[in-house]
Amino acid sequence: MMHRSLASTIALAAATATLLIAQTPAAGQAQSPATKEAASKTAPETKAWTPPLTPDGKPDLQGVWTNNTVTPLERPKGLAGKEFYTEAELKDLQKKERQRLVVTETEGQPPANHSGIEGADADDVHYDFSQFGLDRAQAKLAWNRRTSLIVGPDGTIPPLTPEARKRLADMRAKAKGHEFDGPENLSLGARCIARVNVAPLIPSAYNSNLQIVQGAGYVAIETEMIHDVRIIPTDGRAHLPASIRQWYGDPVGHWEGNTLVIDTTNYTDLNPFKGAQNLHVIERFTRADPDTILYQFTVEDPGMWTKPWSAELPITKIDGQIYEYACHEANYGMADTLRGARLTEAEAANKSAK
Amino acid sequence: MTTKLSLVAGLLLAAAAAPAWAHHGFAAEFDQTRPLKLKGTVTKWEVTNPHSWIHMDVKGEDGKVASWMVEGGSPNNLYRLGFTKDSLPPGSEIMVDGYQAKDRSNRAVGKSVTFADGKRLFLGLQGPEGDPDKK
Numbered sequence: 001m002m003h004r005s006l007a008s009t010i011a012l013a014a015a016t017a018t019l020l021i022a023q024t025p026a027a028g029q030a031q032s033p034a035t036k037e038a039a040s041k042t043a044p045e046t047k048a049w050t051p052p053l054t055p056d057g058k059p060d061l062q063g064v065w066t067n068n069t070v071t072p073l074e075r076p077k078g079l080a081g082k083e084f085y086t087e088a089e090l091k092d093l094q095k096k097e098r099q100r101l102v103v104t105e106t107e108g109q110p111p112a113n114h115s116g117i118e119g120a121d122a123d124d125v126h127y128d129f130s131q132f133g134l135d136r137a138q139a140k141l142a143w144n145r146r147t148s149l150i151v152g153p154d155g156t157i158p159p160l161t162p163e164a165r166k167r168l169a170d171m172r173a174k175a176k177g178h179e180f181d182g183p184e185n186l187s188l189g190a191r192c193i194a195r196v197n198v199a200p201l202i203p204s205a206y207n208s209n210l211q212i213v214q215g216a217g218y219v220a221i222e223t224e225m226i227h228d229v230r231i232i233p234t235d236g237r238a239h240l241p242a243s244i245r246q247w248y249g250d251p252v253g254h255w256e257g258n259t260l261v262i263d264t265t266n267y268t269d270l271n272p273f274k275g276a277q278n279l280h281v282i283e284r285f286t287r288a289d290p291d292t293i294l295y296q297f298t299v300e301d302p303g304m305w306t307k308p309w310s311a312e313l314p315i316t317k318i319d320g321q322i323y324e325y326a327c328h329e330a331n332y333g334m335a336d337t338l339r340g341a342r343l344t345e346a347e348a349a350n351k352s353a354k
Numbered sequence: 355m356t357t358k359l360s361l362v363a364g365l366l367l368a369a370a371a372a373p374a375w376a377h378h379g380f381a382a383e384f385d386q387t388r389p390l391k392l393k394g395t396v397t398k399w400e401v402t403n404p405h406s407w408i409h410m411d412v413k414g415e416d417g418k419v420a421s422w423m424v425e426g427g428s429p430n431n432l433y434r435l436g437f438t439k440d441s442l443p444p445g446s447e448i449m450v451d452g453y454q455a456k457d458r459s460n461r462a463v464g465k466s467v468t469f470a471d472g473k474r475l476f477l478g479l480q481g482p483e484g485d486p487d488k489k
Contacts, residue, residue, distance in 0.1 A: 132427025330402035340456025
């Protein structure tokens with residue numbers, strides 16, 4: 001799977017799209033009717049629009065963008081089979097989102113209960129998101145009519161394979177009771193190493209901002225929510241040898257008309273992306289209008305999911321720059337967490353000794 | 355602790371899972387059974403992603419001053435909402451309503467932060483740029 005040639009990769013992506021009734025264009029077509037239709041529902045309605053070009057003649061995707069959205073990755077249960085909201089439903093959703101923010105700003109954050117027990121007391125210690133500008137509605141939102149980022153009638157991540165279920169269950173069982181033994185037990189995000197929102201680009205809970213810079217033969221994408229810059233060569237080179245694995249894989253890009261296509265393999269098996277071991281991601285970036293990129297991706301790992309899955313969302317232009325992610329400089333949380341865990345253990349030991 | 359605090363012990367359900375929202379689990383770092391109120395003077399503000407930290411001096415009932423650090427949100431949206439690093443200068447009198455760190459050090463998460471006059475610290479800025487009504 002890791003060494004599939006580009007042609008068969010694209011063929012598989014196209015087959016996948018058909019399988020999922022996804023609206024991904026077939027290989028080699030710059031703006032197929034399917035893409036136009038997807039763009040009109042996922043991105044704002046646009047007339048035929050020609051994107052500006054970079055000095056070396058490629059479509060210009062450069063700028064500072066956001067993929068901040070209210071659309072969940074997977075479709076909520078109550079909306080099974082409904083892939084798109086109507087325009088009226090979307091307006092209603094926007095209205096509710098603004099009302100929710102007003103309530104939060106004036107009355108404070110509603111208490112959160114993650115216990116899974118309805119009516120239970122709040123069990124979450126956190127700050128008032130709206131006060132720190134962290135409520136998603138306080139930043140620009142990339143609205144679209146989709147009910148889930150995942151396309152197709154199901155709108156959900158396909159079932160895990162039996163071996164993946166067993167592997168993940170074994171991992172969970174092994175980690176249980178050792179969550180705070182040492183720094184390596186904490187998540188890659190808490191360790192300031194890698195996050196799930198980078199490759200593919202999935203909105204994060206906050207700081208869903210990115211910058212795209214292009215040079216001859218390269219595209220660079222920096223996501224604010226972690227410090228990495230993905231540098232994507234578009235000169236037709238092959239993937240790295242299979243033995244070389246990277247946090248965000250090895251991205252290789254090419255242009256299909258106005259669309260940037262990135263094929264990424266060689267992810268490390270320590271990858272934070274949902275526990276996949278042999279991830280293969282195909283991403284498509286198509287400028288839909290001056291303020292919008294239509295972003296589509298397909299993910300596959302035959303050892304992980306029973307079939308590939310695809311998602312799409314608009315990426316919207318924002319003003320200003322992205323902010324440095326100086327995670328380690330202020331990562332007091334790591335030391336606080338470990339000291340807190342040691343203290344809790346010492347107190348428990350003291351108690352049982354008495 | 356050198357400062358006498360009003361630690362209100364409210365036994366809540368143990369956190370079932372750390373919220374996926376945070377860079378780290380709040381519940382792993384901060385103790386929801388140790389809510390606190392701090393009133394003091396800002397000495398420094400570390401404006402860093404993914405979390406900012408307000409440093410403040412808090413005078414206890416015994417007259418002794420203790421230094422505290424309070425975790426807040428990331429800087430990006432505050433910037434976009436009109437906030438700058440000069441918006442919370444050293445010497446600002448603030449009140450923090452939050453929870454102490456589990457390691458019982460002088461660190462806390464700032465659930466809400468208000469100026470001494472009761473005005474909420476980071477609110478009352480310009481509206482979100484994504485509001486379609488404002489276009």
